[in-house]
Amino acid sequence: ICTAIWYDCLCKIQHVIKLPLCLIVRSCFDVFFVLYTSKTCPTGWNKFSCSCYFLSTKSGSWDEGRKDCITRGADLVVINDKEEQVLCFANEAAWIGLIDKETEGSWKWVDGTSMTLSFWGDDQPDNWKGDEDCGQYINKRWNDLSCVASLKWICEKLPPWSA
Ligand SMILES: [Ca+2]
Numbered sequence: 146i147c148t149a150i151w152y153d154c155l156c157k158i159q160h161v162i163k164l165p166l167c168l169i170v171r172s173c174f175d176v177f178f179v180l181y182t183s184k185t186c187p188t189g190w191n192k193f194s195c196s197c198y199f200l201s202t203k204s205g206s207w208d209e210g211r212k213d214c215i216t217r218g219a220d221l222v223v224i225n226d227k228e229e230q231v232l233c234f235a236n237e238a239a240w241i242g243l244i245d246k247e248t249e250g251s252w253k254w255v256d257g258t259s260m261t262l263s264f265w266g267d268d269q270p271d272n273w274k275g276d277e278d279c280g281q282y283i284n285k286r287w288n289d290l291s292c293v294a295s296l297k298w299i300c301e302k303l304p305p306w307s308a
Pocket residue numbers: 196222223224225229301
């Protein structure tokens with residue numbers, strides 16, 4: 146039976162087994178996907194798989210972007226898989242939740258996890274001028290950039306069960 150509750154369950158299973166199960170079964174749930182989206186993502190946010198995404202209209206430093214996301218009950222986006230990397234973010238250059246400020250070259254996500262899967266652009270990260278510790282999404286790849294540069298940012302709001 147296709148119900149919104151079912152969709153919730155599938156998202157939850159996907160979150161646990163780390164497979165894009167939502168995508169696989171999505172066609173079956175298209176109608177409810179729309180309902181689910183309108184129910185769970187605030188206005189101005191886009192739904193993909195189990196999360197809601199927001200591209201800022203303003204620009205600012207990485208810290209300013211993160212602060213804004215937290216204010217919105219979210220955080221800077223954590224890119225967990227190829228689907229999320231490719232599908233979510235159009236062609237905008239924007240901050241993502243990736244940082245190597247603590248230890249140079251040791252990239253961490255804002256949720257505290259280490260970066261394992263990566264989508265760096267050619268010759269990146271290069272820590273140019275020794276001052277590039279924040280992750281930028283650009284041309285569907287990543288670049289390390291000075292954290293005080295001014296960019297838009299992408300927030301990701303996770304589903305309630307992961308809070
Ligand atoms: Ca994510």
